[in-house]
Each structure stands twice: as structure tokens, then as C-alpha cells.
Amino acid sequence: MEEKTLDLDGKLNDVFAGRVVRKDLTKLIKEGANVPVYVLEYLLGMYAATDDEESIQQGVERVKKILSDNFVRPDEAEKVKSRIRELGQYSIIDKVTVALNPKIDTYEAEFSNLGLKGVPIAANYVKEFDKLLVGGIWCMVKIDYFYDEELRSMNPFSVSSLQPIQMPNMDLNEVFEGRRHFTKDEWIDALIRSTGMEPTQLEERVKWHLLLRLVPLVENNFNMCELGPRGTGKSHVYKEISPNSILVSGGQSTVANLFYNMSSRKIGLVGMWDCVAFDEVAGIRFKDKDGIQIMKDYMASGSFARGKEEKNASASMVFVGNINQSVDVLLKTSHLFAPFPEEMASDTAFFDRMHHYMPGWEIPKMRPDFFTDRYGFIVDYVAEFFREMRKRSFADSIDRYFKLGNNLNQRDTIAVRKTVSGMVKLIYPNGEYTKEDIEEILRYALEGRRRVKEQLKKIGGMEFYDVMFSYIDKESLEEEFVSVPEQGGGKLIPEGMGKPGHVYVVGQSDSGMIGVYKLENQVFSGTGKFNKTGVNAHRGARENLDTAFRYFTANSKSISNTITTKTKDYMMYISDLQGIGLTEQLGIAELIGLCSAALEKPVQDSTVIIGNMTVGGTISKVEEFANVLQVCVDAGAKRVLIPAASVVDFQTVPSDLLVKITPMFYSDPIDAVYKALGVQ
Incomplete structure (x- = not known):
């Protein structure tokens, strides 16, 4: 690794002579002077852009002298x-x-x-x-x-x-020609070193995340958010690396400052900067009532109306903030946009305009060995290169090889294309790439947009249920689905056998969202009473639970002679695991829970029950079948108990979803009990 690193240093100095600087020099001086990195490196580029040790020392002394004599503290x-x-x-x-x-x-x-x-x-x-x-x-x-x-x-x-303090001239052809001398990995490492990080200490995926932070600087009107733990360098790029981006620290902002000042008739920050980054999203407040509305308008179209005029601007919007809980907890109890202020957090239209959600929790906290002392581009040179690349677009680079799947709507498509375009500008600025190169970027772009969509699904319900993002290879016509890694972690349904009486059910709540619920049943000595807790004022849920209990008492003998209902009391507690409101589709699941508790036999491991029944035991068909199955898989189900009437709906389910579960069909309530308990 050491040899390869030195080799890259040599190559950078050969191909981009005078355009690169040793990054530890920046660190060395930065600690003594509170100036942005691009100011320091502008000076270092003038006096120390070489690999000759003696010249470097003289250059550093010169820069120190200029700073001590001319920099105003x-x-x-x-x-x-x-x-x-x-x-x-x-x-x-x-x-x-x-x-x-x-x-x-x-x-x-x-x-x-x-x-x-x-x-x-x-x-x-x-x-x-x-x-x-x-x-x-x-x-x-x-x-x-x-x-x-x-x-x-x-x-x-x-x-x-x-x-x-900015590079006076920029020849893009110099970058395009120079790029040919580097492999993909070498070029990515060179870009990451240019921002001051040491790529050899980072995993491949983290490198991609660090590159994504640069996309708002090369792509017009790119909206991105990154939420994660403290100390992962979320705002560093926008504050230090580019003189073309501005970091708006949390707190109040005004439409006049951000967009357009009607009294002075001046365009605000979005017209003057390439990238406007909001630090600490939790603190964003608009003094104007229409602030968020104008921001939404701008994020969707790159234009906004103030007074009689329609204004266009190209600044990208970046939202960075802290997640204080673990991601698993957040996914179980809320959604990943939770740190945003209240007026935004409930507004699905605002989040729908996000092109990419970068998982900040995957980036390690910054340690000294993450900072590089190797060569990278002078940040000012890189900033000008980024700026020039904004005039080009690679949004159509997908079309030569791939087609996007039918679950992506217009907004999803725009989002994915923008991310792809930005990443291609960074990694393959000269437009020389292979099918595999584009596929790698496309998968990453789809994942980032799907993360947005998964959260919208939690906040906004059925409107956003098309999350099965895919792309189709134009040559082989094979469809590939892209998932989001954190959906796999922190499952709501644990693996292994549960306790007798414990049942998981998936059903549609009153809001239209599909949720996961846990029913816990216990049996005590008593007189045949049925107590329900956790149902609160949900009439439909109460009625369905009572239906299940009546069916249980009437048919317990046909299930097993050992069940007694007259000398026992049954107690049921329901948990709404995602906090989205109760469902009334609980009949079959509760019947299974009662039998499981009475027989002291647990339900088969990782099983979810879907479907409902009437008082007479008629089984009803499952609405939104594919979406319900998707929720089952996301929650961690391995087996799903499905009404036989829903077999016809299997053609609506994507194949990659079907391979993740074992379907078990039941024709009547007693059949459902046997299959859930693994009796036959």
C-alpha cells in the first residue's frame, strides 16, 4: 500500500505539476491560522507546489511569513x-x-x-x-x-x-487529459486526498460517501441531505474546501437573504453561490410564513416567484444534521428525517424533493490518521474544476446501457439521473467510462433515492409505496433490484422462536399506511373473560379482537380437546411497533395467539400473519397485497401466513421479494392455526 501511495504522489506531481500540494503542509499551518483551507492552499500553490523538499521548506516559510505579516487576526x-x-x-x-x-x-x-x-x-x-x-x-x-x-x-x-483568493485560470482539458493517466481507484483517492482525507484508511463505501459530498459542487440544483453522528466532518467540505459554497449555520433565515430581497431587488444566496449548505437542520426556521413553500418550489424547479418576477438559480441545497439515537432505534420508532424541524418533518412534499439521502452513520468519526499527509490537488484548483463541470451534464449516461424500472416516478428518475451525472463528473470527467462503471454509480444513486422514498413511505403512507427500485439491462433485459442496507438491520421481528401467545401481524392502519403489530396473549385461571389492552379507542380493532375470541370459544374443541375457555381468563396486549396507528385486520392473528397461549405452543419462528375474518369464519382477501408483503420482508419475516384467496395477487409481487419469504396458505381460520403452530 505504501508503494502504491508514493506512486500516486509521483504520478500527481508528474501529470499535474504545480497543481498539487502536500496536504500535511496545510494541516501544519492551518493549526496556527484561522483561515479557510482554500486560502492557505492558494498561497501554498504559489510558493510550495513541488515535490522538492528544499523548495517546499522555503515555500512554507514564505507562506508563514505572508500569513504572519498580512493575515489580520x-x-x-x-x-x-x-x-x-x-x-x-x-x-x-x-x-x-x-x-x-x-x-x-x-x-x-x-x-x-x-x-x-x-x-x-x-x-x-x-x-x-x-x-x-x-x-x-x-x-x-x-x-x-x-x-x-x-x-x-x-x-x-x-x-x-x-x-x-481563487485560481485565475482553469483549463478543463488539462483535467480531462490528466485523468487518462489514472485508474478509477487512483483518481478517487486523489480527489479524496484533495479534501484532506486519507483514502487508504477508509472502506470503499465510505470513499463513495465522501465523493457524494462533492456532488452538490459539480451538479446544478442537486438537493441532498446527510444526517449522522457528530464529528464525521459533515459540514467541512462546504465551509473549507470550496470558495463557491456557503454554510448557513442553523437558526433563522429569511426568504430575502436566501432567495430574493424585494426591497433591494437583489437575488439572495441561491443566486450567488454554487451550493448553499444548512448546518444543523434541527434549527432551520423561516421568519416568513411562505419560506418553506418557496424553498420547496426552488428545490423542485430551480426557480421561485417573488412579487411579479420568476427567478432562476442553480445553487444546490445540502442539509446536514445530527442523529442522536442509533439508526436501528430511529427506524423502529420513527423515520430517518426525524431530526428536521416540526414544520418540515411532516411535509412529505419537502422531502420528496431530496435527490439523495446519504447515510452519515456509515462514516467513521474523524481521527488524526484519517487526515492525509500525501499529495492532493490544491483545493482552489479542484473548486474551479468543479465549477466548470457544472456547465456539463452526464444525466443521459445511463441510457446507453440501462433503463430504469417502472417503480420510479418522474421525481425518482430526475433524482437518480442527477446523482449519476454528478458522480460521473467527479470520477469520469472526460466521459470515458464502461458499462460496469455506470452500473456501479447507478446502483449507488438508486439506493440514495430509495432511502428517501422508504422514509416518505413511513411518513406519508400509500402514496409512496413504490419503493422497489430497479434497473433493466438493455442488452440482457435482466432486471436488478436495489435495496437499502439499513432496512436489513434492526428487524422488528426477531429471529428464533417467540413465546407462546406472541404473534406478529401486518395490516393497513386508518391512515392507509401498512404497519407491523405484535399481539401478546396470556392465560390465567378465571371465568372465561377476555381483557384487551393497548387497543385504546380503536373500535374496528376491538370488534375484530372480540370476533376472534368468540370464534375461539365456539371452536376451541375442534382445534384441540385440551383447550378450556370456561375456567380461564385470556389477556391480550397489542403493540403498534411503528407508531402509525392501529389496524383492524387482527382477527386471524388473535385467534392464532389465543390458541398458541392456550396450548403453550409458540408460533413458528419469524412468522407474520396477514388477512382477516368475519364472525362466521369467512376469510377476507388482502388489499395492497404486494405492499403488505414488502412490509413483512422489511420487518424481518421469513414465513408469511396468507389467505388462499390472495394466491391470484402473486403476479403483482416482484420476484426478488418472493425469494425472501416462505408463503403458507390457509383456507379457513382453523387451518391458519394449525399452519402457524406447525401442527401439520
């Missing part, structure tokens, strides 16, 4: 102001924001660390670098000082020259 602002006055002119590195002062028709600069406001600046800088007007940019600035007794109202400070 907030606590030394007065000292720097004094130096400007004494010398008449002085160069500084600071973050500059510009605003127009209409009273005197002059642009005025504000310096973030220096603390100066109202400093006159020539209009040509503003025209050339319009980001000065929103959010500000880091610049190398020469400031003049001239005090005129007669013009006391005038600011003695003025901007003599200004140079944004």
Missing part, C-alpha cells in the same frame, strides 16, 4: 490599522464584503477581521467579483491611507487593489 486589528496609517499603504488578507451606499453613490467595503466599515472601493472590482456583494470573499487587498483635514467626513482608508 481579529485581536490585532488595531495594530494593523496603525500599520496602514504609518506606512500609507499595506497589504492584508481578510474577508471582504461590499455594499452600495446610495446616499453618496459609492461602493463601500467591510473587512471581517479588521473591523473596518465604509471603506470606498472601485466599482470595477464589484462588477468583476459579484460575490463581494453577498456573503463576501477572502481577498488579498492593498489598503491606502490618506487623511484630508478639509474632508473630515471622508473615510481615510481606501482600497487600492483587490485580488480574490
